Structure formats: C-alpha cells, structure tokens
Amino acid sequence: MTDLTAFVERERSRLLADLSDWLSIPSVSTLPEHAADCRRAAEWIAARLGKLGFRVDTIETDRHPILWAEGPAVPGAPTVLCYGHYDVQPPDPLNEWITPPFQPTVRNGKIYARGTADDKGQVFCVVSALEGLSRANGRLPLNVRLLIEGEEEVGSKGLTKFLTAEPDRTRADAVLVTDVHMVAPGYPSVDAALRGIVHAEIHVRTLKSDLHSGLYGGAAPNAIETLWHLLERLKGPDGKIRVPGIYGRVKRPSAKELKAWKALPIKEKGFRAEAGAKALNGETKFSFLERIWARPTLEVHGIVGGFTGAGAKTVIPAEATAKISLRLVPDQRAKEVAAQLRRAVQRAAPKYADVTVTILSQSDPVQTPLDAWPFEVLDRAYREVWKRGISPIRSGGSIPIVPLLQQRKAPVLLTGIGLPDDGLHGPNEKLNLDQLWKGIVLFGRFFELIGDRRR
Amino acid sequence: MTDLTAFVERERSRLLADLSDWLSIPSVSTLPEHAADCRRAAEWIAARLGKLGFRVDTIETDRHPILWAEGPAVPGAPTVLCYGHYDVQPPDPLNEWITPPFQPTVRNGKIYARGTADDKGQVFCVVSALEGLSRANGRLPLNVRLLIEGEEEVGSKGLTKFLTAEPDRTRADAVLVTDVHMVAPGYPSVDAALRGIVHAEIHVRTLKSDLHSGLYGGAAPNAIETLWHLLERLKGPDGKIRVPGIYGRVKRPSAKELKAWKALPIKEKGFRAEAGAKALNGETKFSFLERIWARPTLEVHGIVGGFTGAGAKTVIPAEATAKISLRLVPDQRAKEVAAQLRRAVQRAAPKYADVTVTILSQSDPVQTPLDAWPFEVLDRAYREVWKRGISPIRSGGSIPIVPLLQQRKAPVLLTGIGLPDDGLHGPNEKLNLDQLWKGIVLFGRFFELIGDRRR
Numbered sequence: 075m076t077d078l079t080a081f082v083e084r085e086r087s088r089l090l091a092d093l094s095d096w097l098s099i100p101s102v103s104t105l106p107e108h109a110a111d112c113r114r115a116a117e118w119i120a121a122r123l124g125k126l127g128f129r130v131d132t133i134e135t136d137r138h139p140i141l142w143a144e145g146p147a148v149p150g151a152p153t154v155l156c157y158g159h160y161d162v163q164p165p166d167p168l169n170e171w172i173t174p175p176f177q178p179t180v181r182n183g184k185i186y187a188r189g190t191a192d193d194k195g196q197v198f199c200v201v202s203a204l205e206g207l208s209r210a211n212g213r214l215p216l217n218v219r220l221l222i223e224g225e226e227e228v229g230s231k232g233l234t235k236f237l238t239a240e241p242d243r244t245r246a247d248a249v250l251v252t253d254v255h256m257v258a259p260g261y262p263s264v265d266a267a268l269r270g271i272v273h274a275e276i277h278v279r280t281l282k283s284d285l286h287s288g289l290y291g292g293a294a295p296n297a298i299e300t301l302w303h304l305l306e307r308l309k310g311p312d313g314k315i316r317v318p319g320i321y322g323r324v325k326r327p328s329a330k331e332l333k334a335w336k337a338l339p340i341k342e343k344g345f346r347a348e349a350g351a352k353a354l355n356g357e358t359k360f361s362f363l364e365r366i367w368a369r370p371t372l373e374v375h376g377i378v379g380g381f382t383g384a385g386a387k388t389v390i391p392a393e394a395t396a397k398i399s400l401r402l403v404p405d406q407r408a409k410e411v412a413a414q415l416r417r418a419v420q421r422a423a424p425k426y427a428d429v430t431v432t433i434l435s436q437s438d439p440v441q442t443p444l445d446a447w448p449f450e451v452l453d454r455a456y457r458e459v460w461k462r463g464i465s466p467i468r469s470g471g472s473i474p475i476v477p478l479l480q481q482r483k484a485p486v487l488l489t490g491i492g493l494p495d496d497g498l499h500g501p502n503e504k505l506n507l508d509q510l511w512k513g514i515v516l517f518g519r520f521f522e523l524i525g526d527r528r529r
Numbered sequence: 530m531t532d533l534t535a536f537v538e539r540e541r542s543r544l545l546a547d548l549s550d551w552l553s554i555p556s557v558s559t560l561p562e563h564a565a566d567c568r569r570a571a572e573w574i575a576a577r578l579g580k581l582g583f584r585v586d587t588i589e590t591d592r593h594p595i596l597w598a599e600g601p602a603v604p605g606a607p608t609v610l611c612y613g614h615y616d617v618q619p620p621d622p623l624n625e626w627i628t629p630p631f632q633p634t635v636r637n638g639k640i641y642a643r644g645t646a647d648d649k650g651q652v653f654c655v656v657s658a659l660e661g662l663s664r665a666n667g668r669l670p671l672n673v674r675l676l677i678e679g680e681e682e683v684g685s686k687g688l689t690k691f692l693t694a695e696p697d698r699t700r701a702d703a704v705l706v707t708d709v710h711m712v713a714p715g716y717p718s719v720d721a722a723l724r725g726i727v728h729a730e731i732h733v734r735t736l737k738s739d740l741h742s743g744l745y746g747g748a749a750p751n752a753i754e755t756l757w758h759l760l761e762r763l764k765g766p767d768g769k770i771r772v773p774g775i776y777g778r779v780k781r782p783s784a785k786e787l788k789a790w791k792a793l794p795i796k797e798k799g800f801r802a803e804a805g806a807k808a809l810n811g812e813t814k815f816s817f818l819e820r821i822w823a824r825p826t827l828e829v830h831g832i833v834g835g836f837t838g839a840g841a842k843t844v845i846p847a848e849a850t851a852k853i854s855l856r857l858v859p860d861q862r863a864k865e866v867a868a869q870l871r872r873a874v875q876r877a878a879p880k881y882a883d884v885t886v887t888i889l890s891q892s893d894p895v896q897t898p899l900d901a902w903p904f905e906v907l908d909r910a911y912r913e914v915w916k917r918g919i920s921p922i923r924s925g926g927s928i929p930i931v932p933l934l935q936q937r938k939a940p941v942l943l944t945g946i947g948l949p950d951d952g953l954h955g956p957n958e959k960l961n962l963d964q965l966w967k968g969i970v971l972f973g974r975f976f977e978l979i980g981d982r983r984r
Contacts, residue, residue, distance in 0.1 A: 282805025350737025
C-alpha cells in the first residue's frame with residue numbers, strides 16, 4: 075500500500091502552485107475569443123502527463139482538441155479509462171467574484187477560480203494520484219487511459235465523434251468520470267443517474283425595426299411581450315412544464331431509491347441556504363431531491379431584447395431572444411424532447427411573429443447499475459481513506475459523453491471530491507483543499523486496488 | 530406677405546449643411562457619457578439664435594441645460610412661445626442603421642440621422658422660419674420666445690422646475706409645440722390629445738448568485754422565470770392590462786371624434802405596413818387608431834437577465850430586469866397609475882423573490898380644446914401653404930412638459946411637419962426634405978398671421 079499521504083504532505087505547495095498555473099488559463103470553450111486559451115490549457119495538462127511517461131495524443135476537433143493519453147503498459151492488470159475536461163464555463167457575472175476568476179486565490183483552505191471544481195481541479199487530483207504512485211513505486215499498478223476534452227460545456231461533439239470512430243483506443247475495464255461531486259462533506263457518493271439536456275435558443279421577431287412606443291403602442295406587436303407569453307405557454311408558475319408529451323417517459327425512482335435519499339445528510343433547509351434563496355420553488359409535491367435529480371426541468375438561462383442600457387428608451391422592440399434548456403431524466407430521449415419543444419413553440423407562436431427554435435446541443439439522461447465489481451473497489455478505497463463507503467445518489471447535471479460511455483461494456487463510475495457548495499457555473503467557484511489532498515490519496519488507493527484485482 | 534419660398538430656394542444647401550452639422554452632435558440625454566454632447570447641441574442652437582438678435586439664456590438643470598430665448602420686442606404684437614428639444618433617443622440597435630445615426634445622410638430627398646424628426650429637424654424648421662422673416666424684413670412680425678430643452682426624452686424634470694419657478698419668462702398668447710407629426714402626407718393636423726406616461730424599471734432577485742441549472746434546476750427560483758410570470762400578471766396575450774383599476778378613469782373619445790378619425794387618410798393596412806409588422810395586435814375590439822390614441826398601453830422596452838453572450842452557459846440566473854412604460858389617456862393620472870403599478874407588482878411578486886419597482890419618470894395625459902383663435906390662424910397658414918386645413922387628431926406619444934403648459938391660459942398648438950413613417954426612436958430616423966422646406970414657409974406664414982392679428 076503506497077503512502078500517498080506522505081507524497082501529498084511533501085509536495086503540497088508545489089502541487090498548489092501547479093494547479094493555480096493551470097486554472098489561470100481562461101479556457102472558456104463557448105467563447106470563440108478563448109479558443110487559443112483552450113489549446114493552451116490542453117497543452118498544459120498534456121505536458122504534465124508526458125512527464126509521467128504517458129503517451130499523449132492531441133486529437134483535433136472542429137473546436138477544441140481532445141487529449142488522449144495512455145500510461146506505460148502493465149500486462150495482466152485491468153485498464154481504467156479516466157474522463158475529465160479542461161474547458162470551463164464563462165465567468166459572468168464578473169462583478170460578483172470576490173477575486174478574479176482567472177487569478178486563483180486561496181482563502182480559508184479553499185482555492186477560488188473558475189474551473190476549480192468543474193473540472194480542472196478534479197482532473198488535477200486524478201493526475202496527481204497517478205504522479206504520486208509513479209514517483210513512489212517507479213511504475214503504475216494498472217493500465218490507465220485518460221480522455222480529457224475541451225468541449226464538455228458545449229456539448230462534446232468532437233469527443234462523441236472520436237468515441238464512435240475509434241472504439242479501440244478507449245476500451246477499458248472500468249470508466250472513472252470525475253466530473254460530479256460528493257453528496258455532502260464526509261459522505262462519498264456515486265451517481266446512479268445523470269440528467270440529460272436539450273439546450274436551445276428561441277428567437278422572436280415581430281417588426282422590421284424597433285418602433286416608438288407612443289406612436290405605435292397598442293397596435294404594433296412587441297417582441298419581448300411575445301416571448302414572455304410564449305415562455306408562459308412552456309412553463310407555468312407551478313413549476314410544471316407545459317410542453318405536450320414531456321412527462322410521457324418520465325420514470326419515478328424506485329421506492330428503495332427514494333428511501334435511501336431520505337437517509338442522506340442533505341436536507342431542504344441546508345440546500346436552500348446553500349442555494350442562497352429565500353425559499354425553494356418548482357413542483358413542490360415532489361421532494362427537493364426528486365425535483366433536482368429525477369424530474370425534468372425547463373430553465374431560461376439568459377434573455378435579452380430591446381433597450382438594455384442605462385436610462386430610458388421607449389421603443390417597441392422588434393426582436394427578443396431567450397436561451398433555454400430542458401434537463402431530462404430516465405427514460406426521456408433528447409431527440410424526442412427536442413421535437414416536442416419545437417412543436418410546442420410553433421404551436422404557441424402567434425401569427426404576427428416569426429419565431430425560431432435552434433437546438434444548440436442535446437444529450438440523453440443515463441442510469442447506471444451500481445453492482446459491477448469496480449464499484450466494490452471504489453467503495454473499499456473510500457472506506458479506507460474517507461472512513462465511509464459510497465452512498466448511491468443521482469446528479470441533476472448532464473455530462474454529454476456519459477450516455478455514449480454507458481453503452482459500452484465497462485461500468486461507468488461517476489464520483490468526485492468536489493462538494494455541493496462549490497458554486498459550479500456561478501461566481502466564486504471553489505474547491506476545498508482538504509478534499510483535493512484527500513482525493514489524491516483516494517484515487518491513488520483506488521488505482522492500486524484495481525491493479526491488485528487480477529494480478 | 531413675405532416670400533419665404535424664395536428664401537428657402539436660395540439658402541437650401543446652406544440650411545441643409547447647418548442642420549447636418551447640428552444633427553451630427555450625439556445629444557443622447559439618457560446616456561451620461563453624452564452629457565458634453567448635449568451641452569454642445571444646446572450651444573449650437575443658442576449661437577444660431579444669438580445671430581438672429583435673440584437674447585439667449587442658458588438655464589442650468591441637474592442634467593442638461595434649457596435654452597430660453599426671446600426675440601426683439603414688437604410692441605402691441607402677440608407673443609408665441611415655441612417649444613422643442615435638442616436631446617435625442619439612443620440610436621440602438623446600431624446595426625440596423627443603413628448609415629450611421631450621427632452622420633446625417635441624404636437619400637431620395639430625405640435626411641437620415643437620429644433627431645431629424647424628433648426633434649432637432651422640427652426646431653430647426655421653426656428657427657429657419659424666424660431667420661427667413663428676419664432677413665427679408667429686417668425684423669420679426671411678432672414677439673417670440675423659445676424654450677428648447679435637453680431632457681424631453683428623460684422626463685423634462687429641469688424644465689418642469691423652471692416653468693413653475695419663473696412663470697413670467699414663459700408667458701405667451703399661444704404655445705407652439707413642434708414635437709409631433711402630420712397625420713399623413715398632404716394632411717396637416719393638430720393634436721387634440723397626447724398620452725401621458727409612467728416609465729418604470731422592475732428588478733427581480735431570487736438568489737444570491739447564479740447557480741448551476743443541473744445541480745439546482747427544479748428547486749431553485751429562476752429570476753428570469755419569476756419576471757416573465759410577473760409580466761404575464763401585468764398584461765395578457767389579449768392586449769389587456771391586468772393592473773387593477775387601470776381602466777377606471779379611461780374616457781372614450783366622443784362619437785364625433787371617432788367619426789372624424791374614420792375620415793382620415795390612414796388605414797389599418799397602411800399603418801401595419803409602415804410598422805413593418807405581419808399583423809397588428811392589442812385590444813382588437815377597438816380600431817387601431819383608438820388603440821394608439823385613446824387606450825392605455827403597457828410595453829416592455831428592454832429586458833435583460835442571465836447569460837446573454839454567444840454560446841451556452843447553463844445557469845439559473847439570480848437577477849433580471851425589465852424596463853416598462855404605461856401610456857396614459859384622458860382622464861388617467863400618472864401618480865395614481867404609478868401607485869396602481871407598484872401595488873400590482875407587489876401583489877404578483879412571489880414570496881421567494883425580492884422585487885422592486887423604480888418609477889423613472891411620469892407625466893399626465895392632456896386634452897386640448899381646439900377652439901381658440903390661434904388654431905384658426907394655424908388653419909389659415911396651412912390652407913395657404915399646404916392647400917388643406919388642419920385635421921384634428923391625437924398623438925399616442927407623450928411630451929412631459931405639455932400638461933404643465935396646458936394648465937396656463939394660452940392655448941397649446943401641437944403640430945408638426947414630420948410624417949408618420951419618420952421612424953422616431955427606431956433606426957433610420959428621417960425627415961423628408963420637402964416637408965422641411967415647406968414647413969419653413971408654413972411657420973413663417975403662421976408667425977406673420979399671428980403678428981397681423983392685433984396690429
């Protein structure tokens with residue numbers, strides 16, 4: 075049993091400096107102006123893996139490169155494929171960050187920066203575990219492959235193509251996906267399901283150009299008003315989605331699963347406080363965990379139209395746009411939901427308006443049976459390092475590539491060392507350093523135990 | 530009878546160059562970064578009036594200065610107070626302008642620039658009429674005062690104060706307000722009523738910061754969604770405003786007035802085409818003219834919230850804002866409507882959200898009896914120059930200062946030489962040059978006929 079705790083103790087400050095270096099690269103995949111930063115972030119982690127003796131390939135896509143890496147062959151040992159991503163969400167709203175999103179800063183034992191928890195910090199944790207094992211023993215205990223992509227936040231189109239085109243290069247006995255988080259401090263967890271997503275943009279045009287609201291108000295159609303009436307037709311104040319057919323395939327979690335959730339150390343009050351809300355809303359006849367893990371949602375992420383500068387401009391706006399997404403649960407299908415959304419919007423669109431729906435990306439929900447042997451290994455590693463086995467939970471988030479990984483034979487282990495209050499996608503995203511250090515020991519132990527399995 | 534047609538023929542190219550010079554100053558009153566431009570625009574017209582022998586005072590306000598100007602005394606002649614404004618609306622959306630908004634350009638006999646019709650072009654028309662009379666005769670036929678403000682588009686707070694504080698300096702026998710337009714080409718018109726306005730901003734906050742829509746979607750309140758449900762409670766898809774009490778004081782136009790509107794040369798089809806809409810909407814049980822002239826409206830001018838950049842960011846937004854206005858008709862009162870709006874918003878606001886309403890500006894609607902003698906003079910001037918007398922109409926727009934001018938003894942003449950398709954407040958605002966040249970002759974003749982009145 076390798077003493078990775080000693081490695082972490084000794085290398086802590088260097089590791090922190092290295093992570094900060096990586097986090098300071100603004101690899102925002104959705105913004106074209108950050109394309110070069112995405113490439114730099116890929117090169118950064120490629121160089122690190124190269125130093126560990128990994129063979130690294132940079133696979134080009136239409137947008138940001140994928141890194142495929144393979145450790146030195148360990149004959150007879152199982153193979154684990156580790157998945158993560160180096161791209162990050164945009165940092166807006168910038169003014170709400172206490173320290174700048176791409177100037178990593180440590181405060182109270184936490185490192186703050188965009189990408190700390192989602193997902194650079196967690197990828198760094200896994201790679202550091204491999205580094206620790208390799209340094210301590212001069213070799214790795216198992217066959218490892220890594221897939222680190224740069225399009226997770228924008229739909230993983232490149233990686234989808236690669237997985238389909240080159241199945242051999244990503245074959246493994248188990249897939250470790252460290253792009254989710256632990257259900258609560260001290261409670262290691264594995265996700266038994268992820269929600270899928272249909273991401274879309276709705277655009278409304280009612281006029282050739284903006285008009286004077288005095289001269290035309292009362293008769294000329296307002297694009298913002300048209301958009302809000304349309305959104306009201308898609309989702310009511312009761313939290314119910316009004317897209318016809320949307321709930322048709324929704325499968326309720328089993329009684330056993332619902333019961334297990336009740337035993338988890340997360341309660342509505344704490345969740346509400348962590349969300350920073352005065353009260354929760356949505357379909358309140360379901361528990362908050364069922365709402366975020368097992369119910370489909372429709373959220374508007376951004377809306378814009380008309381005059382949004384300071385002061386006053388009394389126009390009837392000609393155009394308005396909303397960015398929306400639907401999160402999907404087992405057994406919904408992304409393609410079907412996208413078609414249901416299109417139909418619902420077209421049905422709700424008034425004759426006086428030109429309304430278009432553009433599907434930006436989509437992925438199916440997934441459900442993972444947790445009975446394969448690698449879960450036992452992961453459970454044992456957590457018991458040793460965290461003093462507690464894994465709780466089976468779900469995640470309300472979506473990882474576009476997981477449905478495809480799931481279709482293969484190897485079990486997919488969705489686990490992570492981030493915490494629920496890490497602030498993913500929002501301002502002041504952070505990672506607790508004690509989770510990071512303990513995570514290095516955990517993943518090291520997991521790799522070692524996997525290596526033991528068939529030796 | 531002064532031959533102003535000859536003056537216009539002779540000076541046409543210089544006048545056009547001068548007007549272009551004034552229009553090229555971006556005097557956008559609502560944007561703080563254009564404060565210096567507003568002052569420059571005021572100085573420009575002050576210099577011109579100075580050259581005509583007017584005494585000009587620059588009256589400072591909290592924002593942009595008012596110009597008060599007085600022509601040489603003409604003992605025994607009536608006094609006309611001319612009102613207009615040098616401030617303009619913001620030019621957005623910039624990408625829809627064929628030529629830049631502050632680079633005046635002539636195409637097909639029309640001059641395109643922000644402020645051509647609203648209101649620099651019309652002020653320039655009146656001042657040029659005074660210039661023509663003064664040059665031809667070496668003196669003016671009447672006593673003229675001018676009030677040219679720089680806050681018309683932002684609520685006229687400074688001018689309201691000035692009118693109340695110094696009633697003597699604005700005393701007159703008639704007030705000429707050239708900030709409205711002609712009902713149709715060839716149909717001179719006078720407005721018998723203007724709508725009032727309550728301009729407000731609604732701000733919604735549901736969370737401390739934006740949240741990840743996967744991890745919190747289904748339970749955490751979305752600010753944009755809260756805002757659209759709230760707007761739906763304020764106005765339905767049938768065009769009816771749902772603010773309780775809002776229609777209580779609305780007075781229907783008289784049967785005579787409604788009949789006169791039917792005879793006007795503007796029809797729904799042409800209005801729709803000019804609006805650039807596939808179809809009109811609103812309270813369709815009323816005629817389109819009644820809807821834009823005699824019904825209150827609620828319009829959203831701008832909305833913003835969440836992520837509005839290119840690409841995807843799947844957040845639950847914490848904040849959203851809408852800029853709205855209500856247009857008011859006789860006998861509604863702005864103060865009462867503002868209170869009704871506040872109450873309606875607070876009633877519609879869910880417990881989980883912090884919702885604020887900020888009233889940005891307000892003004893009452895006005896109705897003007899058209900039977901005073903200066904209307905007869907104006908009618909005669911139009912008959913001579915335009916070969917047709919005035920049609921009594923209304924305007925759906927609001928001029929904040931008119932209710933105050935209206936309270937005095939002197940009749941208020943709301944007339945203009947702009948046309949309905951001038952594109953006020955929108956992109957590609959224009960003024961037809963033949964209307965401008967004819968307008969100079971018209972206002973010159975009006976001043977002359979007023980001067981004749983008591984000589």
